[in-house]
Amino acid sequence: MDDVASRGMVLLGCGRMGSAMLKGWLDGGLNPRAVTVITPNPSDWLRETGVHVNAPLPADPAIVLLAVKPQKMDEALPQLKSLGNGNTVFLSVAAGITLARYEEILGAQTPIVRAMPNTPSAIGRGITGIVGNGHATQAHMDLAQSLLEAVGQVVRVADETQLRALTAISGCGPAYVFHLIETMAKAGEGAGLAPDVALQLARATVAGAGALAETASEDPAQLRINVTSPGGVTAEALRVLMDEETGFPPLLERAVAAAIKRDKELSA
Ligand SMILES: NC(=O)C1=CN([C@@H]2O[C@H](COP(=O)(O)OP(=O)(O)OC[C@H]3O[C@@H](n4cnc5c(N)ncnc54)[C@H](O)[C@@H]3O)[C@@H](O)[C@H]2O)C=CC1
Numbered sequence: 001m002d003d004v005a006s007r008g009m010v011l012l013g014c015g016r017m018g019s020a021m022l023k024g025w026l027d028g029g030l031n032p033r034a035v036t037v038i039t040p041n042p043s044d045w046l047r048e049t050g051v052h053v054n055a056p057l058p059a060d061p062a063i064v065l066l067a068v069k070p071q072k073m074d075e076a077l078p079q080l081k082s083l084g085n086g087n088t089v090f091l092s093v094a095a096g097i098t099l100a101r102y103e104e105i106l107g108a109q110t111p112i113v114r115a116m117p118n119t120p121s122a123i124g125r126g127i128t129g130i131v132g133n134g135h136a137t138q139a140h141m142d143l144a145q146s147l148l149e150a151v152g153q154v155v156r157v158a159d160e161t162q163l164r165a166l167t168a169i170s171g172c173g174p175a176y177v178f179h180l181i182e183t184m185a186k187a188g189e190g191a192g193l194a195p196d197v198a199l200q201l202a203r204a205t206v207a208g209a210g211a212l213a214e215t216a217s218e219d220p221a222q223l224r225i226n227v228t229s230p231g232g233v234t235a236e237a238l239r240v241l242m243d244e245e246t247g248f249p250p251l252l253e254r255a256v257a258a259a260i261k262r263d264k265e266l267s268a
């Protein structure tokens with residue numbers, strides 16, 4: 001982090017993901033004057049942080065965070081080409097775009113780390129997978145990891161292809177869980193509860209179960225069994241949800257396969 005404070009950091013794009021990460025770093029004590037953000041539409045929050053917005057680039061920043069949409073990368077990234085092939089690490093959170101594609105744009109000697117975070121990073125509860133190219137040294141990987149740990153847990157994956165599956169599970173996963181909350185609330189309404197009560201029940205149940213799954217010594221399967229009284233009520237619901245043909249297992253398998261297919265399309 002001393003290196004970031006002295007050489008500086010650049011953010012390309014500062015929407016939901018970029019802001020969540022920047023907030024974590026600033027809350028952790030990073031000097032805003034060490035940060036330069038390039039973004040066409042800076043938010044009020046960003047302007048008030050005291051970072052440099054759309055200012056000239058530092059000559060040799062320690063790190064560049066790439067946080068534009070994958071579809072914007074080809075248009076946005078070439079402006080940073082002068083920082084490639086040096087000792088600046090490029091840390092990308094964009095889905096789908098491969099290390100090889102970054103090397104094509106920035107130069108083959110550029111240290112690049114691909115990362116896939118998720119939106120709970122906004123409250124310091126994210127989980128991010130990372131993988132580096134051949135020029136990302138241990139020190140570069142450690143820098144990327146320590147920056148990402150400011151917003152949650154970090155796992156390193158052995159090779160880039162695994163980032164696809166990780167994206168489909170933890171990158172997209174919060175959306176699946178939010179949809180579970182929505183659909184539980186809807187089902188509660190359908191069964192006669194007031195909408196606000198149904199939403200409160202669904203939200204607290206998912207949050208409470210998540211916290212229990214994270215802290216309990218038992219694994220999730222045992223926690224499920226703990227809820228399921230033999231011959232009781234939960235068992236009947238689980239008979240539907242755990243059905244091998246029509247329940248969660250085949251449904252989630254299809255959802256994950258669809259996410260992976262799209263990730264492949266984005267990297268084509
Ligand atoms: N939202 C999520 O849950 C996750 C998103 N990601 C990745 O993070 C990246 C950003 O996603 P979000 O933050 O959700 O999108 P967003 O739309 O909130 O932010 C993108 C930002 O890039 C800016 N931008 C557009 N064109 C630009 C240009 N030419 N130069 C500089 N900035 C430009 C936009 O103004 C915007 O502020 C994507 O590549 C996505 O794949 C990764 C993990 C999770």
Ligand SMILES: O=C(O)[C@@H]1CCC=N1
Nearest residue numbers: 094095167171172173
């Ligand atoms: O939907 C997307 O493409 C990004 C990647 C993971 C979460 N959001």
